[in-house]
Amino acid sequence: MATKAPEFQATALEAIPKIASLARGQFRTHKTKNIEWRKTQLRKLYWALEDFKPQLVEALKSDLGKSSFEALLTEVDWVKKDCMWMLDHLDSFAKDQKLGSPDVPATYSIMNFRVKKEPLGTVLIIGPYNYPIQLLLCPLVGAIAAGCTAVLKPSELTPACAMWTKELIEKRLDSGSFSVVNGAIPETNALMAEKWDKIFFTGSAQVGSIIAQKAAQTLTPVVLELGGKNPAFITKNCGNLALAARRLLWGKTQNAGQVCMSQNYVLIDKDLVPTFIEFLKVAYKDMFPNGAKASPDLSRIVNKRHFHRIKKMLDDTQGKIVMGGELDESELYIEPTAVLVNSVNDSMMQEESFGPIFSIYPVNTLDEALNIANLIHRTPLSLFTFGNKAENKRILNEMTSGGATINDGFFHGAVNTVPFGGVGDSGWGAYRGKASFDSFTHFRTIAETPGWAEKLIRVRYMPYDFKALAFLNRLTEKSPNFDRSGKVVKGLGYWVKFLFGLGGKSAKGAFLRWLVVLAAHYMYTNRS
Numbered sequence: 001m002a003t004k005a006p007e008f009q010a011t012a013l014e015a016i017p018k019i020a021s022l023a024r025g026q027f028r029t030h031k032t033k034n035i036e037w038r039k040t041q042l043r044k045l046y047w048a049l050e051d052f053k054p055q056l057v058e059a060l061k062s063d064l065g066k067s068s069f070e071a072l073l074t075e076v077d078w079v080k081k082d083c084m085w086m087l088d089h090l091d092s093f094a095k096d097q098k099l100g101s102p103d104v105p106a107t108y109s110i111m112n113f114r115v116k117k118e119p120l121g122t123v124l125i126i127g128p129y130n131y132p133i134q135l136l137l138c139p140l141v142g143a144i145a146a147g148c149t150a151v152l153k154p155s156e157l158t159p160a161c162a163m164w165t166k167e168l169i170e171k172r173l174d175s176g177s178f179s180v181v182n183g184a185i186p187e188t189n190a191l192m193a194e195k196w197d198k199i200f201f202t203g204s205a206q207v208g209s210i211i212a213q214k215a216a217q218t219l220t221p222v223v224l225e226l227g228g229k230n231p232a233f234i235t236k237n238c239g240n241l242a243l244a245a246r247r248l249l250w251g252k253t254q255n256a257g258q259v260c261m262s263q264n265y266v267l268i269d270k271d272l273v274p275t276f277i278e279f280l281k282v283a284y285k286d287m288f289p290n291g292a293k294a295s296p297d298l299s300r301i302v303n304k305r306h307f308h309r310i311k312k313m314l315d316d317t318q319g320k321i322v323m324g325g326e327l328d329e330s331e332l333y334i335e336p337t338a339v340l341v342n343s344v345n346d347s348m349m350q351e352e353s354f355g356p357i358f359s360i361y362p363v364n365t366l367d368e369a370l371n372i373a374n375l376i377h378r379t380p381l382s383l384f385t386f387g388n389k390a391e392n393k394r395i396l397n398e399m400t401s402g403g404a405t406i407n408d409g410f411f412h413g414a415v416n417t418v419p420f421g422g423v424g425d426s427g428w429g430a431y432r433g434k435a436s437f438d439s440f441t442h443f444r445t446i447a448e449t450p451g452w453a454e455k456l457i458r459v460r461y462m463p464y465d466f467k468a469l470a471f472l473n474r475l476t477e478k479s480p481n482f483d484r485s486g487k488v489v490k491g492l493g494y495w496v497k498f499l500f501g502l503g504g505k506s507a508k509g510a511f512l513r514w515l516v517v518l519a520a521h522y523m524y525t526n527r528s
């Protein structure tokens with residue numbers, strides 16, 4: 001039986017500078033540079049999550065009505081997996097990377113160029129409410145792995161999770177190196193008044209912009225993981241419309257659609273619309289045989305403000321509800337809902353749903369669909385394509401997004417080891433897998449010039465000597481194989497290479513061709 005979460009308590013504003021200064025001081029001890037120390041923290045985080053599992057599952061239930069299935073799959077076990085994966089790969093990520101060809105020209109190879117992976121320092125991680133454990137602690141895994149100290153600011157909208165997070169981090173991880181500040185805008189402002197080596201923010205574009213502006217004043221780098229109005233495209237050639245309907249409905253049922261990467265609207269060939277709606281209803285019935293409200297699996301909306309935000313989208317729409325539509329404020333319940341719309345200016349197209357509702361917009365052609373999607377949001381966080389191979393390729397080519405899934409809902413974001421991030425105004429930077437380590441790491445190039453090489457490299461000193469420079473250029477400069485119009489010129493060098501390479505473009509190809517020629521020659525000369 002899990003104990004109830006401690007009552008939410010905001011961190012005292014006057015304590016915040018001390019917390020930040022302590023984390024900076026801990027970084028300056030240099031203990032985080034030790035890989036074994038980092039591993040110990042990751043192991044401790046793993047066990048803290050395991051030991052606090054009942055409390056966290058309960059907290060996710062009380063904050064978001066999240067089912068224990070999702071609480072484990074997408075939050076607690078998800079972060080535990082992240083710890084394990086990082087522990088397995090940290091040695092290889094953290095070790096110096098020797099730089100050779102093609103980064104370093106052969107003439108400079110004696111300088112022992114390498115990249116040292118350095119922790120950025122002390123970082124601030126600000127989390128959103130929808131996945132309060134995953135989206136706060138996965139960046140922390142990256143920060144620990146990279147050797148940073150960190151202060152975390154959970155969302156105040158999920159108070160039970162915020163309080164347990166504070167307890168598990170501060171009781172189990174290295175004291176002072178990792179702390180949690182609880183609170184809302186005043187506390188975040190107090191944190192933003194401190195100097196950080198990086199700020200990792202997940203949340204709305206509106207607040208992301210405030211954070212970026214404040215960070216710019218002190219030239220603090222930021223990662224922004226923001227939202228987007230994400231399109232799904234369904235063409236005549238999608239193949240399996242029932243599957244498309246089921247998979248897209250999945251994106252709007254997990255966490256009651258409070259997933260920043262799920263689809264906001266579906267652009268679908270107009271002839272498919274009636275069948276698509278029928279398939280949505282079939283999928284809905286399969287997922288919720290007793291109705292969505294009675295299902296133990298469906299989360300609730302986080303609070304009244306967000307409930308009314310989503311409700312307003314439905315109130316304002318000129319479209320027709322074709323699936324769902326039930327709302328119950330007393331339970332913060334919104335039924336998975338699809339709205340058939342006919343205008344790009346409809347509230348269902350113009351606002352980010354971030355809830356269990358989405359719109360269906362019939363189109364005549366793929367051209368039209370691409371125009372609309374680029375008009376609504378040119379750089380969404382995700383997009384989804386359900387077409388034939390050529391159409392899927394065309395959509396990916398003609399519209400960008402943070403990530404994309406072909407033939408499914410947000411699968412590109414459902415694997416914790418592949419890079420995840422937005423593009424343009426849906427986010428800056430990426431994390432997950434190695435990208436989490438990289439995100440908190442400074443890649444510091446180091447050169448080491450041997451004393452004995454002094455004569456060889458003295459061309460740089462004054463008085464300058466043009467003869468020596470010309471000699472160096474002869475050694476290091478490559479002459480172009482293209483003319484002033486950008487066309488490749490097939491000169492003597494090209495034909496010599498072609499001839500000796502037997503037409504192969506790579507050394508390996510040429511080698512294999514030579515093998516065949518020699519074998520043929522051998523067989524010919526040894527024929528009986």
Ligand SMILES: NC(=O)C1=CN([C@@H]2O[C@H](COP(=O)(O)OP(=O)(O)OC[C@H]3O[C@@H](n4cnc5c(N)ncnc54)[C@H](O)[C@@H]3O)[C@@H](O)[C@H]2O)C=CC1
Pocket residue numbers: 126127128129130131135153154155156157183184185188189202203204205206207208210224225226227228259260352354381422426427
């Ligand atoms: N790209 C991604 O990975 C994700 C993006 N999101 C986006 O986040 C949004 C929903 O999450 P919310 O928690 O409502 O985001 P939010 O932007 O309201 O809050 C995020 C954090 O910022 C703090 N905050 C709020 N207002 C602030 C202000 N004026 N100044 C300083 N700090 C402030 C909050 O306390 C919270 O910790 C959606 O737009 C969604 O698309 C959500 C989850 C993941």
Ligand SMILES: CC1=C(/C=C/C(C)=C/C=C/C(C)=C/C=C/C=C(C)/C=C/C=C(C)/C=C/C=C(\C)C(=O)O)C(C)(C)CCC1
Pocket residue numbers: 073074078130131258259260261413414415
């Ligand atoms: C088991 C065998 C096989 C393989 C089976 C497979 C591949 C099973 C796949 C299961 C699936 C699809 C599980 C779905 C998981 C969904 C998850 C984890 C969702 C996560 C959501 C997240 C992280 C949300 C994040 C939200 C964010 C960032 C946001 O709001 O922006 C074989 C290989 C077939 C062989 C036999 C055995």
